[in-house]
């Protein structure tokens with residue numbers, strides 16, 4: 001029947017598979033080399049848009065800016081769904097990044113965008129600065145724990161932004177329930193993780209039937225969603241009732257009541273959120289909590305991974321580090337630490353952050369989209385339900401836009417290459433699904449990078465080789481040294497951090 005629907009047009013080409021199981025045996029597991037590298041190699045053989053198939057499920061991989069522009073951007077109305085896998089569907093339950101592209105999703109997206117647009121995120125500057133200064137102090141105390149300290153800072157930023165919840169201990173309960181939920185959430189959206197994603201009718205078989213053992217897993221995912229939504233929500237409401245809350249994502253939405261979606265639903269959503277009046281709609285209330293509840297998972301590994309890429313770049317390029325420190329010193333002086341007010345005066349740092357996002361993007365294959373309707377692209381047939389993977393890494397390493405793509409070369413952003421499109425246009429995904437937290441994320445990385453190099457010189461650990469790659473995932477770390485630049489700087493860090501305690 002596909003033949004008929006396709007009008008005889010071929011699918012995007014790809015490696016030859018076996019009958020029925022298709023490309024199952026060719027599917028790379030990413031162990032030998034990272035998947036985005038394999039895909040880039042295949043794009044040289046099969047073309048910039050190629051496809052894989054197994055049990056009738058098709059994955060289309062886009063390897064150029066031209067292809068993502070034509071499909072994910074221009075045809076965003078049909079290319080903004082998430083993968084049609086059974087497990088993703090069963091375990092989504094208002095979990096925003098995994099939601100179908102439907103009316104409910106669009107309402108959420110408006111609400112989320114309103115709280116994280118470029119103007120709105122400026123309200124979170126103090127939070128980002130303070131958490132950064134505290135992180136510096138922790139780095140002075142135990143530099144070998146650098147990954148842990150940055151993780152805590154990224155976690156505290158997002159929990160303060162969403163719920164005005166500051167992380168003050170090593171065993172913060174909100175951090176713990178969020179951390180526990182992340183690995184399962186990632187598995188839930190991985191199309192190849194369970195057989196039932198390939199053979200959907202298995203979901204109608206009884207528990208004893210082979211291939212149905214995904215059920216306890218789905219329950220675990222859903223329980224995790226409930227915990228990350230409800231626990232902070234209940235606490236937030238209690239504190240609001242006492243008037244003990246500072247402005248945050250939640251309070252911002254309240255201020256904008258009625259202005260975001262313009263619908264009655266929004267009243268419900270926001271009222272429901274705060275339990276100001278008896279809850280009109282429990283479902284909407286829980287969905288609003290859900291949009292806040294996912295922020296930790298979306299924000300922490302990604303921000304931390306980008307910081308790890310930045311640290312790696314600095315270790316590999318002491319000359320960039322020196323240049324950055326000279327720029328920071330000349331703008332900030334020696335008597336204080338960098339703030340967002342310095343941003344406009346630190347062009348080299350801005351290029352370094354852009355270059356970090358380009359050189360070692362933390363989500364090299366982004367988060368897969370899916371197509372909700374049959375489509376034809378350059379003579380190829382893309383069937384409804386295809387999973388669409390954008391090889392963001394391949395685009396960010398396309399030498400026609402970024403000459404010498406493998407080099408970490410901040411100067412490429414000084415205007416000498418007009419064809420170099422802003423790395424943020426690819427590192428954060430696409431169009432209606434593009435990362436809504438990107439402005440906040442960019443600012444977190446910017447302020448952490450500025451302060452890190454203001455206070456420390458980063459040096460390799462002689463005994464441990466540097467990794468080739470820093471990829472997304474908990475616990476990925478490497479050894480290096482954070483050497484305070486002077487005893488005066490160390491004292492400045494301590495006094496800045498303790499002045500926060502006093503406030």
Ligand code: HEM
Pocket residue numbers: 096097098099109116294295298299300302303306362363366367368369427428429430431432433434435436437438440441442445
């Ligand atoms: C440097 C850090 C970050 C990177 C590289 C990053 C990257 C991404 C990418 C590639 C996607 C998928 C986009 C797509 O499907 O096309 C995404 C989605 C998302 N990100 Fe981020 N992100 C970062 C930080 C954050 C932060 C700080 C937040 C929260 C404030 C956040 C919230 C989200 C949400 C809610 C989604 C789901 C959007 C949707 O499904 O429509 N991200 N991010």
